[in-house]
Amino acid sequence: MTDATFSPARRQSALGKTALRWGLYIILALFAVYYLLPLFVMVTTSLKSLEEIRTGDLVALPREITFDAWRTAWSEACTGIQCEGVRPYFWNSVLIAVPGVVISTLLGAVNGYVIAQWRFKGANIIFALMLFGCFIPFQVVLLPMARLLGMMGIAGTIPGLIFVHVIYGIGFTTLFFRNYYVTIPQELVKAAKVDGATFLRIFWSIFLPLSLPIIVVSIIWQFTQIWNDFLFGVSFSQAGTQPVTVALNNIVNSTTGVKEYNVDMAAAIIAALPTLLVYVVAGKYFIRGLTAGSVKG
Amino acid sequence: MxxxxxxxxxxxxxxxxxxxxxxxxxxxxxxxxxxxxxxxxxxxxxxxxxxxxxxxxxxxxxxxxxxxxxxxxxxxxxxxxxxxxxxxxxxxxxxxxxxxxxxxxxxxxxxxxxxxxxxxxxxxxxxxxxxxxxxxxxxxxxxxxxxxxxxxxxxxxxxxxxxxxxxxxxxxxxxxxxxxxxxxxxxxxxxxxxxxxxxxxxxxxxxxxxxxxxxxxxxxxxxxxxxxxxxxxFMGSPAMNLIPAKARTNGGGTTIEIARREGEPIVLNDPRAKDLPADVIVGLRPEDIAEPGFRHGETVQQADCRVDIVEPAGADTYVMTHLGGKPVTARMHSETEAAAGNVHTFAFDLAKVSYFEPETGHRLN
Structure with missing residues (x-):
């Protein structure tokens, strides 16, 4: 913009552009603040003492930072009659989410591979039925699932909850992997067949190594679903196998007397941290994986 | 083996x-x-x-x-x-x-x-x-x-x-x-x-x-x-010329009559062809329709045709004319004097001619 022959009209339009840009940034910043405000309140409240919460301002920064509420939430807060904090339930959630994510992702990968690359008779119908499974509301399956878990003898156990989440997740993970593998030319399978590779060998040596972006998508999706699930967790668990979401509810709703907002906030943040972490670590692959199919297609 | x-x-x-x-x-x-x-x-x-x-x-x-x-x-x-x-x-x-x-x-x-x-x-x-x-x-x-x-x-x-x-x-x-x-x-x-x-x-x-x-x-x-x-x-580039024509048995051989756009039909004699039906399709590769004087023998016959298009292709020049109601390509050498719109003399070499039955498309000779 150091052109000597710069005309006033063009300078004016350049000025307009800059103003527009700044306006845009300001609006975006406002939205960001608005969106981040609840998190801000949660974090600050969790760092305040109960005394300060009662007397102070909701959006004010803590006068004195204390981690007592976090300690309480983690290992002392009462969930009904037990007072061990969210810690045991947090580990329950880990025990449910990790196998649930791994199994449903692996099954989805195999399903997607078969449906996309080994087109058998009725493959499309089976895929359509699996897609249909994605749209069945949780509530509809509660009673039949309870009956099934009872018959299988895993009602109220962690393997039971893993089973439920795997079943519910397969529709989604199959969809992800199928759409990803459909963009891979079928000649790859043909070449490997001529080379002498078997069904599983082709999957293991050729397709899985190609799948990192879509595996990340599947992991984020499934982890978020399973970790944040409340309905299955509250319906199919019993004392000792409840996930962290259920414990959080119990801490917040079943305490009597003075409401310990700082503990509630700390517990809520603890319950939300793992999903946040997964997004931060794997987020860039998430976007890449979601768009990979559409770009190549 | x-x-x-x-x-x-x-x-x-x-x-x-x-x-x-x-x-x-x-x-x-x-x-x-x-x-x-x-x-x-x-x-x-x-x-x-x-x-x-x-x-x-x-x-x-x-x-x-x-x-x-x-x-x-x-x-x-x-x-x-x-x-x-x-x-x-x-x-x-x-x-x-x-x-x-x-x-x-x-x-x-x-x-x-x-x-x-x-x-x-x-x-x-x-x-x-x-x-x-x-x-x-x-x-x-x-x-x-x-x-x-x-x-x-x-x-x-x-x-x-x-x-x-x-x-x-x-x-x-x-x-x-x-x-x-x-x-x-x-x-x-x-x-x-x-x-x-x-x-x-x-x-x-x-x-x-x-x-x-x-x-x-x-x-x-x-x-x-x-x-x-x-x-x-399908085979050959430019493709073989497939020219509708009339065939007439003539002593030991056959007379082939191909309509021109102007003037009398071209008459070619093929002494080796026998028992052709009245309507045939004559198949001639572009290289078998050449400049006069380059091919010799009893199978070569000359005729004048009006040139539609001349396409120089480096080593060869393709000359297009119209015979039997179809565009026909001849392969001339690169210094040919054929020019679009002029009448040029073409030499037809029937040594490798193919005859096809128009309805079924089968080869006749």
């Missing part, structure tokens, strides 16, 4: 649609068989059937004397090169080439030795540690061939391997495949829609249309004695 590939009465249906009908082909060891035809003629399907990648609906396939009709691709002792190269994207070039051996449990020392041989043969040694994504089209093509060569199979299958390359590279690779075939003495089946590729590479050509074999023969048989109008039109 037993044929290396023997296909008998092969049928292939998708539901009620017949893709391949009664295919019978056999080749001897060392043959280079080219399957050629327009898109959708079933040539790639036939290749996939030979590879065992598509089940067949009827008939039998034998490779090296053994019945392979129901044998899985990995046990057919074949190697295949694909149109999209189908290199394994996450593996290095070396791993791509050795994957087949690794899967089959060949020991590491043998793998290394064969890899080194093939890499030298195809001059891809500097590329061995690269990924397919880092290679150019021609390099990928070489790697795909390396993957086939290293297997040392009874039969090589090529599915339009050059169609993704640019024109110049395609000609280079074509020559390379041909010299590979000569050096190895291997048996190959090659699918293409490019009739020039078919002519240059093949020892035996199968021309297909709509799932039916139109003609099987050596390149010169196919070129000089096409079995029907389809083959005549």
């Amino acid at each position: 037993a044929p290396i590939l023997d296909i008998r009465n092969l049928y292939k249906n998708y539901g009620s649609v017949e893709i391949l009908k009664d295919i019978n082909v056999a080749i001897e060891p060392g043959d280079f068989l080219v399957l050629v035809g327009p898109s959708g003629c079933g040539k790639s399907t036939l290749l996939n059937c030979i590879a065992g990648l598509e089940p067949i609906s009827g008939g039998s396939i034998a490779i090296g004397g053994d019945d392979m009709t129901n044998v899985s691709p990995k046990d057919r002792d074949i190697a295949m090169v694909f149109q999209s190269y189908a290199l394994y994207p996450t593996m290095s070039v070396a791993k791509n080439i050795t994957f087949g051996m690794k899967v089959r449990g060949v020991d590491q020392a043998t793998q290394d030795r064969k890899l080194a041989d093939v890499a030298r043969q195809l001059q891809i040694e500097p590329l061995l540690n690269r990924r397919p994504g880092q290679l150019s089209g021609g390099q990928r093509q070489r790697v795909a061939m390396g993957r086939a060569l290293v297997r040392d199979p009874k039969l090589f299958l090529f599915d339009e391997p050059l169609s993704n390359l640019d024109a110049k590279l395609r000609v280079e690779m074509r020559t390379e495949i041909k010299s590979l075939h000569q050096n190895l003495g291997a048996s190959m089946v090659y699918v293409t829609h490019d009739q020039i590729e078919a002519m240059t590479l093949a020892t035996k050509i199968v021309v297909m249309k709509a799932g039916v074999i139109q003609q099987i023969g050596s390149p010169s048989e196919i070129y000089n004695r096409p079995a029907n109008l389809f083959v005549a039109d």
Whole structure:
């Protein structure tokens, strides 16, 4: 913009552009603040003492930072009659989410591979039925699932909850992997067949190594679903196998007397941290994986 | 010697649609068989059937004397090169080439030795540690061939391997495949829609249309004695001139009468043709309609025609005129004096003329 022959009209339009840009940034910043405000309140409240919460301002920064509420939430807060904090339930959630994510992702990968690359008779119908499974509301399956878990003898156990989440997740993970593998030319399978590779060998040596972006998508999706699930967790668990979401509810709703907002906030943040972490670590692959199919297609 | 590939009465249906009908082909060891035809003629399907990648609906396939009709691709002792190269994207070039051996449990020392041989043969040694994504089209093509060569199979299958390359590279690779075939003495089946590729590479050509074999023969048989109008039109560039004409028996031979746009019809005498029907289609290659004075013999006759278009093509000049209601191409030398709009003298050489029956398209002579 150091052109000597710069005309006033063009300078004016350049000025307009800059103003527009700044306006845009300001609006975006406002939205960001608005969106981040609840998190801000949660974090600050969790760092305040109960005394300060009662007397102070909701959006004010803590006068004195204390981690007592976090300690309480983690290992002392009462969930009904037990007072061990969210810690045991947090580990329950880990025990449910990790196998649930791994199994449903692996099954989805195999399903997607078969449906996309080994087109058998009725493959499309089976895929359509699996897609249909994605749209069945949780509530509809509660009673039949309870009956099934009872018959299988895993009602109220962690393997039971893993089973439920795997079943519910397969529709989604199959969809992800199928759409990803459909963009891979079928000649790859043909070449490997001529080379002498078997069904599983082709999957293991050729397709899985190609799948990192879509595996990340599947992991984020499934982890978020399973970790944040409340309905299955509250319906199919019993004392000792409840996930962290259920414990959080119990801490917040079943305490009597003075409401310990700082503990509630700390517990809520603890319950939300793992999903946040997964997004931060794997987020860039998430976007890449979601768009990979559409770009190549 | 037993044929290396023997296909008998092969049928292939998708539901009620017949893709391949009664295919019978056999080749001897060392043959280079080219399957050629327009898109959708079933040539790639036939290749996939030979590879065992598509089940067949009827008939039998034998490779090296053994019945392979129901044998899985990995046990057919074949190697295949694909149109999209189908290199394994996450593996290095070396791993791509050795994957087949690794899967089959060949020991590491043998793998290394064969890899080194093939890499030298195809001059891809500097590329061995690269990924397919880092290679150019021609390099990928070489790697795909390396993957086939290293297997040392009874039969090589090529599915339009050059169609993704640019024109110049395609000609280079074509020559390379041909010299590979000569050096190895291997048996190959090659699918293409490019009739020039078919002519240059093949020892035996199968021309297909709509799932039916139109003609099987050596390149010169196919070129000089096409079995029907389809083959005549499909093979050769520019295409064979197919001129409607009237035939009349005249003593020992036949008089052929071809309508001109202006003036009397051209009358040509073919002393060798006998018993032609009254209506025929005369098939003459562009090179058999030439400048007067370059061809001699009793089969050469001259006639004047008005020139429509002149297309210089470097070595030759193609001169278009109109005969029997059809545009006709003549191949003249590059210094021809023919000019658009003028009348020029053409020499018709009937030595290699083909006659076809207009209704059925079958060859008559």
